[in-house]
Amino acid sequence: MEKAAVQSDDGLVIPLIDLSKFLNGSPAQKVETAKAILDGFQRAGFIYLKNTPITPETRKHVFETSAKFFELPGETKLSHAWTTPQANRGYSAPGREKVTQLTDLSAVESLRSSLPDIKESFEIGREDEPEHPNLWPAESGELVGFKSTMNSFFDQCKSLHEQVMRAIAVGMDLPEDFFDKFIDVGDNTLRLLHYPAVEKSVFRINPGQVRAGEHSDYGGITLLFQDQRGGLQVRSPGGQFVDATPIEDTIVVNAGDLLARWSNDTIKSTVHRVVEPPRRESEGGDGGEHPPRYSIAYFCNPNFKSFIEAIPGTYATEAEKKYDGIYSGQYLVQRLTATY
């Protein structure tokens, strides 16, 4: 086994898994890797993947393209503003979304006005959805090629989603293609994230200030691409927030609430957040600012029209099913409605 990517003294172990052994390995390596992936989602709710089909060059290009979007003037970005949970596409300025566990709207509202997350984001959905067109920025200057770069990345992430779900199926001793028909539409969201540079004093003066508040993700799995800045933290079983330190050219993958529900709670959807980067010895003092951080989250969901009820093998008798079935789209719109 690889050395774990993250290990805490109170029970959080996030494995680092070589996906190429699932995709191209021997039959034994394939099964072993699938079991390790499922085990990671069951124990931690998080895994790191290396050697995925998404190349370092693609990743670099997508991050550069994302940064160019966020350099646009505020009013240009706001002319592509996020509209509704149903569409879930467009730009959110700092302070718009407060990700949280709370579903009580007034509690969410008071949190939002006290300490808004220091972040901005741009959400892209599947392009072949006539009811909810993507809110593409005009392609001039630095933004030439934005749309094709993002659409192509969307498709590559969609394929990776399919591979990871195949691994979960093999890990569960189900037919490898078990999940294919539940996820083939690609009702997923590509979220570009920018956490602007921020004075270090902001975090010192407001102890509750974070870059992204603690939350679990809502859907199936999330493919999370982070730069080298750091600041992502995952909650351990003992309740501590543990640094999920960036590892070059890996993808952090975490399970969301809908997959936890689908798996009859055999898979965990684990709370995480983004705070200021951990202090490195070399950086010394408290003055100055933290540099910006960029990340990209690709939220993978079951098709909105898929009816989600406990996966075979995750319960022995009907009485052991913890949840009623629900349509994926209905579940996700409910969750998004509570946070915007």
Ligand SMILES: O=C(O)CCC(=O)C(=O)O
């Ligand atoms: O920026 C990150 O590393 C995490 C983002 C995240 O958790 C989210 O957008 O759901």
Ligand SMILES: [Fe+2]
């Ligand atoms: Fe998240």
